[in-house]
Amino acid sequence: MPYSYLRVYISRSGLVELGLGQMGKIVVEPLAFESLGVRSMSCLIETPDIKMLVDPGIALGPRFGLLPHPKEYRVRSQLRSVLIKESHKADVITISHYHHDHYTPNYVENVFIGSSPEDATSIIQDKTLIIKDFRENVNASQRRRGWLFWRFAQKYSKEVLIADGKEYQFGETKIKFSKPVPHGEAGSSLGWVTMLVVNFDGLKVMHASDIQGPIFEGTVDSILQENPEILIAGGPPLYLAGGLVDEIVVRRSKGNINRLCQTVENVILDHHVMRSLDWHIFLESARRNAESIGHILQSAARFKGLEENLLEARRIELYKEEPPNSDFLAWTKLPWDRRRVEPPPV
Secondary structure, eight states: OOTTTEEEEOOOOOOOEEOOOOOOOEEEEEEEEETTBOOOEEEEESSSSEEEEEOOOOOOOOOOTTOHHHHHHHHHHHHHHHHHHHTTTEEEEEESOOTTTTTTOOOOOOOTTBBOOOHHHHHTTEEEEEESSSSOOOHHHHHHHHHHHHHHHHSSSSEEOOOOTTTETTEEEEEEEEEOOOOSSSTTTOOEEEOOEEEETTEEEETTTOOOOSHHHHHHHHHHHHOOOOOEEEEEGGBBTTTTOOOOHHHHHHHHHHHHHOOOOOOOEEEEGSSSSSSSHHHHHHHHHHHHTTTTEEEEEHHOOOOOOOOOTHHHHHHHHHHHHHHHHHTSSSSSHHHSSSOOOO
């Protein structure tokens, strides 16, 4: 079934079902995630009162000493079109932090982001934006990105509100944002993110981007305190273990995931964890434990009824099995400034 028609909703009993959204229910539709082929945690959440687009960003990343494969660029383009189309249906857009896979900047960058001023404007035009505070609990790079985005958004959005620790009411729907939590470990140089809870008639969907596991125990406690029916969370960066991230920290996240799955009935774990082909081995014990008590741990792709499409993790394999043509290889050898403004010939 095409992305734009598949819906997942939770009924008043908290049961997750596949089907078309109905009034009186919270509708959840993942739009772009690693398990769908790109770096992102973008999704649409809808209640009878409001339609929300969460973290409207898509990016690719450097890996294995290789630029993204042409197939990655094609999927990036496809999913960005989906994201833009769905943004036009939204009343509210939320941004958890200012990494490029979580918002769309208003400049041209074709190597990793695939962004443009036109796309950025189209996404936020006449919308209510609720964004991470770019002045407090933010690292230097995101402070600048957030400030630049805020200046841009003032021109085109309906209004710009701050997310950190705030609550907003839309009809019978309450939107609650956590105080900033670490982007992974406490004291991480990557900064902080805000987690989102959408509450309608006592049913909760929680979106927790880039908590990387969660690694930090305080983040786990905050999620369990909310006790959502559906949790959409960023998993641990297995591919960085033993390098930028201590292996002990990654192992700790496994216990935290298991702890969450014992309480939360439906956990969608994706993002960083899906940048590794052995993600399923790492999560298998938590998945089995969840299943034993009738709970679910799965990727965003499985939540949509699809198989995982881990293009970044398979990049070396893609280059071997589907060698890029000469036009693409010539583009990869262009100076950075030209590649940035010239789309890859895919």
